[in-house]
Amino acid sequence: MAKDHSDSAVGEQASDESENATKGTRVPPVSKPSDKNQATVGAAKPPAKTAAKKTTPAKKATSAKTAAKPESRTALVRRARRINRELAEVYSYAHPELDFENPFELLVATVLSAQTTDLRVNQTTPRLFAAYPTPEDLAAANPEEVEELIRPTGFFRAKTKSIMGLATALRDNHGGVVPGRIEDLVKLPGVGRKTAFVVLGNAFGVPGITVDTHFGRLVRRWKWTEETDPEKVEAAVADLFPKSEWTMLSHRVIFHGRRICHSRKPACGACPIAELCPSYGEGETDPEKAKKLLKYEMGGMPGQRLKPPPDYPGKAAPPLGAA
Numbered sequence: 671m672a673k674d675h676s677d678s679a680v681g682e683q684a685s686d687e688s689e690n691a692t693k694g695t696r697v698p699p700v701s702k703p704s705d706k707n708q709a710t711v712g713a714a715k716p717p718a719k720t721a722a723k724k725t726t727p728a729k730k731a732t733s734a735k736t737a738a739k740p741e742s743r744t745a746l747v748r749r750a751r752r753i754n755r756e757l758a759e760v761y762s763y764a765h766p767e768l769d770f771e772n773p774f775e776l777l778v779a780t781v782l783s784a785q786t787t788d789l790r791v792n793q794t795t796p797r798l799f800a801a802y803p804t805p806e807d808l809a810a811a812n813p814e815e816v817e818e819l820i821r822p823t824g825f826f827r828a829k830t831k832s833i834m835g836l837a838t839a840l841r842d843n844h845g846g847v848v849p850g851r852i853e854d855l856v857k858l859p860g861v862g863r864k865t866a867f868v869v870l871g872n873a874f875g876v877p878g879i880t881v882d883t884h885f886g887r888l889v890r891r892w893k894w895t896e897e898t899d900p901e902k903v904e905a906a907v908a909d910l911f912p913k914s915e916w917t918m919l920s921h922r923v924i925f926h927g928r929r930i931c932h933s934r935k936p937a938c939g940a941c942p943i944a945e946l947c948p949s950y951g952e953g954e955t956d957p958e959k960a961k962k963l964l965k966y967e968m969g970g971m972p973g974q975r976l977k978p979p980p981d982y983p984g985k986a987a988p989p990l991g992a993a
């Protein structure tokens with residue numbers, strides 16, 4: 671399977687281009703979205719049908735009505751929430767795409783996901799966690815042995831330092847337990863807000879918005895915001911949705927970015943939210959050609975998790991080295 675190197679970033683100090691994440695308490699305060707969010711919708715003519723789903727007349731009417739004028743704040747909120755509802759139908763099975771059994775595994779896996787795919791991390795972590803199941807085990811490990819185990823994820827020396835550093839901090843400062851507060855998580859080596867929110871949202875059930883490379887790209891295509899700074903994107907999107915939606919919204923948007931609205935070749939002709947997207951036409955609009963661009967379960971390929979949730983409609987990912 672082709673790698674999607676747009677997915678992640680090393681340790682988050684280097685970049686914030688990674689996978690999942692969530693947030694609970696919004697710290698520190700960040701700027702509010704402004705009228706910069708205003709957009710016109712429907713400037714390009716979307717298809718009458720998409721490959722994934724039929725377009726309703728109501729959507730067409732809305733699209734046509736808003737074609738010529740800037741979008742009001744109220745209209746933006748409505749459109750954003752409609753996109754979320756559509757995505758919730760399409761990706762009813764959206765979930766974090768890292769395999770994990772507990773908060774420690776999720777924390778380590780998220781740090782390892784920098785600059786590689788969740789698939790590669792999922793193929794690598796079973797051996798790592800079998801050898802070092804607890805923070806105490808990993809903190810006391812031989813760094814060279816850890817490097818060898820995580821080599822397939824790339825940047826393995828820096829990542830070894832990060833995960834051994836955070837394991838040591840967990841052992842020495844948190845009694846070997848992953849803390850459930852963002853203030854504590856972001857102080858761990860190699861852990862930034864994005865990683866912290868992944869852990870909070872998916873291991874502690876704290877609502878949060880994950881601004882990874884997919885999320886940022888898609889919300890800008892949808893004109894929810896023009897911001898590029900992840901914290902400002904996070905604040906702008908948080909202002910459009912109730913907190914209870916934040917974590918699942920993040921998963922749905924990231925699912926859509928990985929499967930349909932790709933960075934270079936968005937499959938607009940197969941997109942279920944084409945009628946709500948101001949950037950329709952940025953990618954392939956021919957339905958048949960667009961269908962061929964779909965990935966993972968949408969394209970009939972294996973997913974990223976070796977152990978996907980029971981409701982996942984696709985195939986499990988193969989272990990490392992499998993054909």
Ligand code: SF4
Nearest residue numbers: 931936938941947950
């Ligand atoms: S695939 Fe095209 S129509 Fe769909 S969200 Fe992306 S840019 Fe918009």
